[in-house]
Amino acid sequence: MTRTMAPEQLARLLAVPAGARPYYRALAEALRGRVHDGAIPVGVRLPAERHLAAALGVSRTTVTAAYDLLKDHGYVTARQGSGSTTALPVGGDTPWTIPVPGDGMIPLHVASMPAASQVAPAVAAAAASYHRHLLGIGYDPVGLPVLREAVARRYTERGVATRPEQILITPGAQQAMHLLFALLVRAGDPVLLESPTYAHAIQSVRLHGARAVAAGELMESSLRQAKVAYVLPDFHNPTGTLMDAAHRAALVAAARRHDVTLICDETWGEVAVDDVVMPPPLARWDTDNRVITIGSASKLWWGGLRVGWLRGTAELVERLSVLRSGVDLATAVFDQLVVAELFPRLEESRAERRAWLATSRAALTAALAEHLPGWTYPHPVGGGSIWARLDVPSAGPVVQAAAARGVRLAPGRWFGVDGACEGYLRLSYCHPPHVLADAVARIAAGPGRVPVTDNRLTPSL
Structure with missing residues (x-):
């Protein structure tokens, strides 16, 4: 028999602050x-919407919207005549990372910046040349030659000789990842991931029916467990760490021993914050075509430019260009032209991003030292986020309290395989310094934390 939770009992368990927005x-x-x-x-049946609304003192419309959101993400199932029942998503936890325009929340969960200043002139230059492409059909499943050449040239400059035929242009790095998992894994296959790792990589693995297997920091010794592994050697998301050359060489050597394909995500690879010597790309140590590299225009230039790419063999690019027809037929011509115009401005863009992020990172770390000294984190040398270990066991109450005070946070469980990393937050420093200082002050002022010297689990007031 299905258990039913009384509305008053559920209201007590949830304890949503009255000032939370959107409620x-x-x-x-x-x-x-x-x-x-x-x-x-x-499997517990939830109270009817009108009954829970009465217990909470809110409108029925508010409870309906909450239930609908939970249904959309797999936490509630509903059948006619049976009411709403709690569940867990088949594909695992889903990051709710899309900002709601105009909701007044500080989106500290989003690690993206406004467009670099070089984007506007690149758009103008692309617009001036766009008419030359109007006589064509507009579909190019591998990407415009001018952009493939620019991407290949950049890899060659970084020490990995690359031909344009080895480059596939995609609508963002996310689709490149999706195509690779669709080609390389089958339902039930294990895919090795660092933990923490990029949240949407976990989603993509599960979307294809594969099993996400956590390697943690033991990636090299764990490679025997899978045939495909996904790694972030350049300014890791979420930790911001940079894999050194020795570790890269050892990782590729281990992949060769165990016959593993490495999917290397370099989305943040051009966004150094500190003055570091960049190791060669992971593909530098690849002697038998087992390293496939993903890149993107989104972090260096702008997230609105939905242009990504992958580097592999010419044969792999051809196979993926055929496979992608089940998803889309090509990447937008205009966006590709804009990114092609941006590549000659790459060093200028890198310097601008470094200055922006260094100032914002300093503001965030200063605010954390002042307001939340019990939170610890590795120093990120690049990328756009801090991986903070909290002074409480779970980020859940902190996330709730911060939302009530107008700050949206990214809990560690989004980045942990199988729900790991519960006591962590990813804090983006891709925002202006005054916004970051305000956000941290709001987080520190909310309930859901305990003092640094207090090990009790009761919230401090």
């Missing part, structure tokens, strides 16, 4: 968190 999202996040921590078991 329906805070309500949904609170319920999702209680399902994850086991306080609300899977």
